[in-house]
Amino acid sequence: xxxxxxxxxxxxxxxxxxxxxxxxxxxxxxxxxxxxxxxxxxxxxxxxxxxxxxxxxxxxxxxxxxxxxxxxxxxxxxxxxxxxxxxxxxxxxxxxxxxxxxxxxxxxxxxxxxxxxxxxxxxxxxxxxxxxxxxxxxxxxxxxxxxxxxxxxxxxxxxxxxxxxxxxxxxxxxxxxxxxxxxxxxxxxxxxxxxxxxxxxxxxxxxxxxxxxxxxxxxxxxxxxxxxxxxxxxxxxxxxxxxxxxxxxxxxxxxxxxxxxxxxxxxxxxxxxxxxxxxxxxxxxxxxxxxxxx
Amino acid sequence: xxxxxxxxxxxxxxxxxxxxxxxxxxxxxxxxxxxxxxxxxxxxxxxxxxxxxxxxxxxxxxxxxxxxxxxxxxxxxxxxxxxxxxxxxxxxxxxxxxxxxxxxxxxxxxxxxxxxxxxxxxxxxxxxxxxxxxxxxxxxxxxxxxxxxxxxxxxxxxxxxxxxxxxxxxxxxxxxxxxxxxxxxxxxxxxxxxxxxxxxxxxxxxxxxxxxxxxxxxxxxxxxxxxxxxxxxxxxxxxxxxxxxxxxxxxxxxxxxxxxxxxxxxxxxxxxxxxxxxxxxxxxxxxxx
Numbered sequence: 089x090x091x092x093x094x095x096x097x098x099x100x101x102x103x104x105x106x107x108x109x110x111x112x113x114x115x116x117x118x119x120x121x122x123x124x125x126x127x128x129x130x131x132x133x134x135x136x137x138x139x140x141x142x143x144x145x146x147x148x149x150x151x152x153x154x155x156x157x158x159x160x161x162x163x164x165x166x167x168x169x170x171x172x173x174x175x176x177x178x179x180x181x182x183x184x185x186x187x188x189x190x191x192x193x194x195x196x197x198x199x200x201x202x203x204x205x206x207x208x209x210x211x212x213x214x215x216x217x218x219x220x221x222x223x224x225x226x227x228x229x230x231x232x233x234x235x236x237x238x239x240x241x242x243x244x245x246x247x248x249x250x251x252x253x254x255x256x257x258x259x260x261x262x263x264x265x266x267x268x269x270x271x272x273x274x275x276x277x278x279x280x281x282x283x284x285x286x287x288x289x290x291x292x293x294x295x296x297x298x299x300x301x302x303x304x305x306x307x308x309x310x311x312x313x314x315x316x317x318x319x320x321x322x323x324x325x326x327x328x329x330x331x332x333x334x335x336x337x338x339x340x341x342x343x344x345x346x347x348x349x350x351x352x353x354x355x356x357x358x359x360x361x362x363x364x365x366x367x368x369x370x371x372x373x374x375x376x377x378x379x380x381x382x
Numbered sequence: 383x384x385x386x387x388x389x390x391x392x393x394x395x396x397x398x399x400x401x402x403x404x405x406x407x408x409x410x411x412x413x414x415x416x417x418x419x420x421x422x423x424x425x426x427x428x429x430x431x432x433x434x435x436x437x438x439x440x441x442x443x444x445x446x447x448x449x450x451x452x453x454x455x456x457x458x459x460x461x462x463x464x465x466x467x468x469x470x471x472x473x474x475x476x477x478x479x480x481x482x483x484x485x486x487x488x489x490x491x492x493x494x495x496x497x498x499x500x501x502x503x504x505x506x507x508x509x510x511x512x513x514x515x516x517x518x519x520x521x522x523x524x525x526x527x528x529x530x531x532x533x534x535x536x537x538x539x540x541x542x543x544x545x546x547x548x549x550x551x552x553x554x555x556x557x558x559x560x561x562x563x564x565x566x567x568x569x570x571x572x573x574x575x576x577x578x579x580x581x582x583x584x585x586x587x588x589x590x591x592x593x594x595x596x597x598x599x600x601x602x603x604x605x606x607x608x609x610x611x612x613x614x615x616x617x618x619x620x621x622x623x624x625x626x627x628x629x630x631x632x633x634x635x636x637x638x639x640x641x642x643x644x645x646x647x648x649x650x651x652x653x654x655x656x657x658x659x660x661x662x663x664x665x666x667x668x669x670x671x
Contacts, residue, residue: 109487111570112580117483124476125498128548132513133501135523139516178422185419189412197420199663203427206602206655208609210629211648214636215430218437225433226425250426272405282407311506314611314629318636331508331612338512338616343521350509357504365497 136354139347151348156324157333160349163241164330165356168309171248176302179256180294186257187264201258204251209314216247217319239321244329247316248309255308256301263297264290296374300367307360311353434652437645449635449643450650454622458631458647461539465614465627466607469546473603477554478596482588485562486570499555502548511545511616518544537619542627545613550606557599558592565591594665605658609651 140148151157186198204212220227220237227238237243267290275285313331321327330353337346406412439446449455480499484492502510516522518535528535535541569591573583589596611629618625620634628647635644 109567110574111486111567111583112574113482113584114487117479118487118489120479121476121483121495121499124479124551125495128544128551129498129501132510132517132548133505135513135516136509138523178419181415182419182423185416188406189416191416195663197423199659200427200431201423202659202662203431203655206605206609206658207431208605208611208629208648208651208655210611210632211434211609211651211655212430214632214644214648215434215437218641219430219433225429246426250430253426269405276405282405282411307504311504311509312612313506313508313615318633331506334506334508334512335616338515341521343516343519346512347516350506350512353506354509357506361497361500361504365493 133354136347136351139343140351143344143348147344148348151345152352156328157330157349157352159325160328160330160333161352161356163244163328164310164353167241167244167248167329168252168306168312170245171252171309172302172306174245174249175252175256175305176298179253179301179305180260180298183257183260183264187261202254204253209251209312210318212250213247213315213318216250216315217243220246220319238319239327241320241327243319243321244316244327247319248312251312251315252305252309255305256298259297259301259304260294263294267293296367296371300364300371303360303364303367307357307364310360311357431652434645434648437641438649440645441642445642446646446649449640449646452643454626455631455643455647457622457624458626458628459650461542461626462608462628464539465543465546466604468543469550469607470600470604472547473551474554474596474600476551477556477558477599477603480555481558481562484559486567496559499552502551507549507610507612508616510548511613514541514544514548514617536617537625539625541617542614542625545617546607546610549610549613550603553603553606554596554599557595557602561592561595594669598662598665601658601661605655608654 143151182201186194186201217238218224220230220243222228222231222236222238224238230237235242237246271289272285275289276282280288311331313329313335316329317332320329320332322332330349334346334350334353337343337349407415480495483489484496515536518524518528518541520529520536522536535544569587570583573587574580578586608627609629610627611633614627615630615633618627618630620626620630622634626634628651632644632647632651635641635647
């Protein structure tokens with residue numbers, strides 16, 4: 089790693105090894121990055137695959153397709169999808185209100201949208217469980233209506249909605265801010281009603297960003313553990329999320345079983361990660377085309 | 383949220399762009415949208431946040447202070463601070479190195495590298511903790527070696543630090559990469575041309591350029607490190623006074639129906655979250671974002 093601090097002209101020293109830049113520190117920074125990623129991320133991740141490999145195929149298959157595991161995947165994916173959908177609708181609405189309207193306390197509300205990023209999940213969990221319990225501030229009004237939130241699947245959705253709330257807002261907000269008002273003026277001057285302008289001019293611009301936010305929210309909600317276990321009833325087959333099932337298997341020292349389910353769950357997560365990267369790449373390409381190429 | 387709607391009536395300009403009414407919604411639509419948004423945020427953000435503080439002080443100041451001054455609670459605070467004090471500086475160095483390599487140079491596989499940096503975000507916290515149990519637990523890959531040398535990682539402090547490091551590793555890099563990408567390298571190249579050394583360029587040109595983004599990355603990384611629950615829960619073993627962090631302590635108190643005490647400790651972490659958001663707002667205001 090000959091990371092010479094001197095400003096030696098890079099080109100003469102072989103641009104491939106200096107990353108095509110005159111700036112120093114290529115070897116040092118990339119070397120440290122790869123070392124850290126290898127030790128902290130790759131080796132731990134590899135253990136999941138190695139541990140699963142100690143299982144026979146049939147015992148792996150029985151574990152990951154057992155009825156309790158299937159119920160847990162269904163709840164994790166279903167509740168995360170529901171929460172991301174709620175946030176898709178309300179996230180666009182909140183982004184719209186924050187970006188377009190002026191009202192007292194707007195800056196405060198804007199800052200608080202990031203609360204789920206900063207608030208520890210255990211704190212969110214006990215707060216939501218207390219709030220939506222039968223005798224809680226909100227739960228006591230829902231109970232006479234026959235709506236039970238805490239200790240049901242609905243509670244899982246509420247917790248996941250909280251923790252994935254900022255994603256759609258934060259992906260849509262900058263796009264709304266960058267929209268050229270002239271386009272809306274043109275639509276209006278051509279006789280479009282405000283609703284038509286929104287549906288046919290503004291909304292198509294927001295869709296890619298909102299979709300990215302949706303998938304980010306979905307991915308975050310799917311793996312969530314801390315906030316959910318307090319508000320979900322944690323009943324096997326009913327309100328038991330997949331991370332909790334993994335946790336229970338670990339506590340019973342069933343490491344092979346826990347790892348097998350974790351592997352399946354990791355594959356779900358990585359599929360979403362691929363989708364996120366594809367959406368980002370697609371949006372990047374759209375933007376570059378819109379700017380007339382780079 | 384009647385207050386929000388009523389406040390709208392006092393709004394002077396018809397819209398952000400101040401053009402004709404064709405570019406804004408009718409007043410009742412604006413009121414409806416704003417009201418709906420605030421009610422949604424109320425039920426999912428504001429009321430839960432207010433509840434943390436209300437429940438913390440429900441039984442009075444004395445109970446609050448007693449819950450925080452309890453030796454087990456103080457041990458939890460100490461361990462949480464220790465874990466963050468190790469994890470955050472290391473992830474700061476990692477974030478700086480990763481962002482420097484990615485934004486200042488061209489090399490093949492860069493997108494793959496960015497994906498790998500983001501990977502811990504996609505891994506459920508429980509699985510993150512589990513990986514370290516598989517590595518260092520009694521039945522793990524290094525388990526026999528560690529036992530022979532009497533080194534404890536799982537159900538001990540090192541495991542908590544490792545799990546925290548894993549979960550928070552992308553935080554600083556994620557803040558810095560887009561920032562450094564948008565800033566470009568012109569100033570650095572100018573400094574080098576004028577004879578500054580690489581070290582001088584980094585400390586006197588690059589670092590001041592990214593200081594606000596770096597600060598926010600560190601603050602957010604710290605908030606996540608102190609609040610991490612799932613991963614730490616797997617590796618901790620819940621030994622009171624030894625391997626209990628603040629979030630784990632909250633869980634134990636809550637499960638023992640000591641609600642006031644649980645919310646008292648929770649309110650400290652909620653304050654940390656609010657301080658994090660406040661710092662973010664100040665940074666955005668300073669950088670004029």
